[in-house]
Amino acid sequence: MNLRALLNALAGKQDSKDIAKERLRLVLVHDRTSVSPEFMEQIKEEIIKVISKYMEIDTANTVINLHKTEGTAVLEANLAIKAIRRPG
């Protein structure tokens, strides 16, 4: 932090370059995690394929979403299970 930034912080002000940097950071989190619907569908199919080895999935009630919040992105998968495949 330099002297100006310190004085600004004390006065409760923010340099415009810091505002720019913060806005850029947020917009890039969004940009970098943006994917096409086809891409999401592909992920969904593959997740179902893997989980189906162990559980019977109700594919109609399965939802996969990419959530973006400040600073992070979360992939959320809600899979409806019909039954568990017991090994044996």
Added chain:
Amino acid sequence: MGAVIVITSGKGGVGKTTTTANLGVGLAMLGEKVVLIDADIGLRNLDVVMGLENRIVYDLVDVVEGNCRPKQALIRDKRYDTLFLLPAAQTRDKNAVTPEQMKKLCAELKEEYDYILVDCPAGIEQGFRNAIAGAERALIVTTPEVSAVRDADRIIGLLEAADLGDPKLIINRLRPDMVKRGDMMDIEDILEILAIDLIGVIPDDEKIIISTNRGEPVVANDNGSLSGQAYRNIVRRVRGESVPFLQLYKNSSIFSRLKKIMGLSG
């Protein structure tokens, strides 16, 4: 065997064409054999920046369509006889050239020339795909603005996807006075966000506009301009030399100021 380098940015108006012209002239000043390709079909501009607009006979589309040999379309520079321009077609659209054709042309040219610099159009569509197709290195031009840095980030991702990793960044139109006031993102801010290597910083300089008015890239002017020096430094870094960066503004951390106050540093 020469190197094919694409100069790209995503956003328009950040200085791709000016940068291509200056790096080309700078390389030729050091005796390199250079071809500049204007890949911005339909919006040709590198010719006017180079001051060669009156000498165009054939263009890039003529070459890929086989209407002439590459040699016939190359325009020799006014001052440097190892520097050539392959102009874009002005009355065609981007789809007149394919990435395969660009790849073939670049491969052919690098047999004979040391550097092929490709001036990429703005955007991320066909024109961009064409421009990067034959390149093995990429330089990304950005300015210290949110929109330009955002687009640069997108381009970095697309280059990576196209196996053109390790692009180098040129920060253009930096204003040291605004950086000092805290009203412009500084070099460190931008590098932190984009996380790629810096190859040069060009200060905002009216001499660039003046030299572009004349059609003579600033890099060749021995008028002591900082922008010309910055371009000459980038040229040497492109050739693999390690050149210290220009000190465009002082980093005034509290620590260094205290040291100065206490007389520990000068």
